Every structure is written in structure tokens, then in C-alpha cells.
Amino acid sequence: xxxxxxxxxxxxxxxxxxxxxxxxxxxxxxxxxxxxxxxxxxxxxxxxxxxxxxxxxxxxxxxxxxxxxxxxxxxxxxxxxxxxxxxxxxxxxxxxxxxxxxxxxxxxxxxxxxxxxxxxxxxxxxxxxxxxxxxxxxxxxxxxxxxxxxxxxxxxxxx
Amino acid sequence: xxxxxxxxxxxxxxxxxxxxxxxxxxxxxxxxxxxxxxxxxxxxxxxxxxxxxxxxxxxxxxxxxxxxxxxxxxxxxxxxxxxxxxxxxxxxxxxxxxxxxxxxxxxxxxxxxxxxxxxxxxxxxxxxxxxxxxxxxxxxxxxxxxxxxxxxxxxxxxxxxxxxxx
Numbered sequence: 001x002x003x004x005x006x007x008x009x010x011x012x013x014x015x016x017x018x019x020x021x022x023x024x025x026x027x028x029x030x031x032x033x034x035x036x037x038x039x040x041x042x043x044x045x046x047x048x049x050x051x052x053x054x055x056x057x058x059x060x061x062x063x064x065x066x067x068x069x070x071x072x073x074x075x076x077x078x079x080x081x082x083x084x085x086x087x088x089x090x091x092x093x094x095x096x097x098x099x100x101x102x103x104x105x106x107x108x109x110x111x112x113x114x115x116x117x118x119x120x121x122x123x124x125x126x127x128x129x130x131x132x133x134x135x136x137x138x139x140x141x142x143x144x145x146x147x148x149x150x151x152x153x154x155x156x157x158x159x
Numbered sequence: 160x161x162x163x164x165x166x167x168x169x170x171x172x173x174x175x176x177x178x179x180x181x182x183x184x185x186x187x188x189x190x191x192x193x194x195x196x197x198x199x200x201x202x203x204x205x206x207x208x209x210x211x212x213x214x215x216x217x218x219x220x221x222x223x224x225x226x227x228x229x230x231x232x233x234x235x236x237x238x239x240x241x242x243x244x245x246x247x248x249x250x251x252x253x254x255x256x257x258x259x260x261x262x263x264x265x266x267x268x269x270x271x272x273x274x275x276x277x278x279x280x281x282x283x284x285x286x287x288x289x290x291x292x293x294x295x296x297x298x299x300x301x302x303x304x305x306x307x308x309x310x311x312x313x314x315x316x317x318x319x320x321x322x323x324x325x
Binding site for chain 1: 163165167218220222225226227230231238239247249254272280281284289290302303304305
């Protein structure tokens, strides 16, 4: 179960916020040791970054690995309820962190399902869908919402 | 209410669970038992039974901020269509809890997560129920929670458990 975040908390607490494209997905990452006898299977996804909405102080590569909890395959079905799910070929906005022990170019999704948004082309515009946005929010407006919550702009009308 | 489609469930219609492993304060036992009893009273053909010899347990560790994960459940085996034989519920002591835990710095009442609600949610996952993140959901199985929020089983929760364990 996840802490319930507001968009402001998500923006403030994520280390990195990116727009990108899921190039490859569900690459086995091995197991994340959580505590004593508890470990969780993880998956690794390749995301090509198109735009950075929140940039950390360190350098970010143009292509990153995103690690998610859970793994699914022929002989394994270890889904972690609440974790964000990435699909190959999809455009996404991701709120990322390095909260889990991951490698240099690897990130995890902050807030689980609350930290991943689908970007979809509809009616000559691009729209954003996800847990903390109203249906009908355009990409342009979503960027404005993120900027406002980061203290970088003024929020105007939504939709 | 989503029921995962991989066909896994407990075929014994009960899950024996240990309530006193390291990390779980003895003062939390009544709250964890109350969470189990929420499901036991749902009218399904399934029961959580306390058993100090069981390897299924509710554990508590400080995992740090961990992307906002306040608790997590793991079930075994992982292979689709298998009978579940093991479950571990993990409570993250990085966050404040009500009732409080002696190893966690106490947080204002409004900042603490309700242990009974969260453990009951995780025990729902131990039963192999999924999250219900539909807009406006008030289900116990909604996947996120605010500090201080208390939830009971909704009609959807009860229907799901009865469907999975008729």
C-alpha cells in the first residue's frame, strides 16, 4: 500500500520528472533484497527521454533504465499491486527517484501507480492520463501544472 | 474489485499467520488480529488463524522512504495457477503508525497511518485480491491511503472475497 500523494507532493519529492518513450520493457533485473528472508523480483525498462520537467543536480543520460517491483514471465508471476506498469512503445511521464538501491543510470518510480502518466494523441492534441490528473488534461497543461508545483510558473485554467 | 487473473489462491481456505516475529511490537498484536478479523467476518469461506509456529508472518522494518510504500505483501509460490502456501506482510517503520511503534519516533496523530486499515489491506493481498484504484473508490483495497484515514470493508471488498473463496 502506498502513501497517497498530491500532485504537489509528487512534484516536490520526485528527484527527476521526465517525458519519454518506453523503448523496451520487462527485462529481468533479479531480486531486490528487502529484509532478512524477504526479496522481491524486479523488472527493468528502457526509457528514452524526450523532455525533462524536473532535473536533479547530477547529469541524466538521454536513455535511462527504470526499475519496477514485480516480474512476469512463463514461470514467474510476481506482481506487486500498486506498482506502476510500463508498456513497450508507449509515451509516458514518469516521476522518478533513487529510493531503492539501484545502479547509476537506473531509477525507480516515485509513488508507484501515482507516479506514471500515459501520454496519448487524441483529437489533434496530446492528453495525459493517470491517477492525479483530471481526464482531458492536455500535455501542455500538465507541464504547466508540474512547473507550478515546482514553483516555476503560474497555474492557469485546466483542460 | 480486481481479482488477479493468474489463478493463484489458498486452497486450504485458511492462512495460518504468526503475529510476533522480530520487528513487530507485541503491542501491535491486537491491532493485527483485529485486521485479520475484518476478513474473517466477511462471510467468505476463508479464515486467518493465529499460529505462532507458522512461517507466514507480519513483519516490520524501516525501509526508508521507499517511494512511498508504507506496506507490502509477498505471496508464494509465484507460478500461475498454483495454490498459495506462504505470505509475508511487511510494514515500513519509516512512517508513523497508529498505534505507535516503540522504535519509531512518534508523529502527530494526524500524521500517522492507521495500522489496522493498512494491515487489513495487505491481508487482502495475502488472500490474493488486487487493488481497487477506480476513481472515487472507498474500498479497503484502494491502493493508497492518507495519514489518519480509517477504512472498513466495502461492499466491493466483501463481494470479491466471497467470489474468490465461495
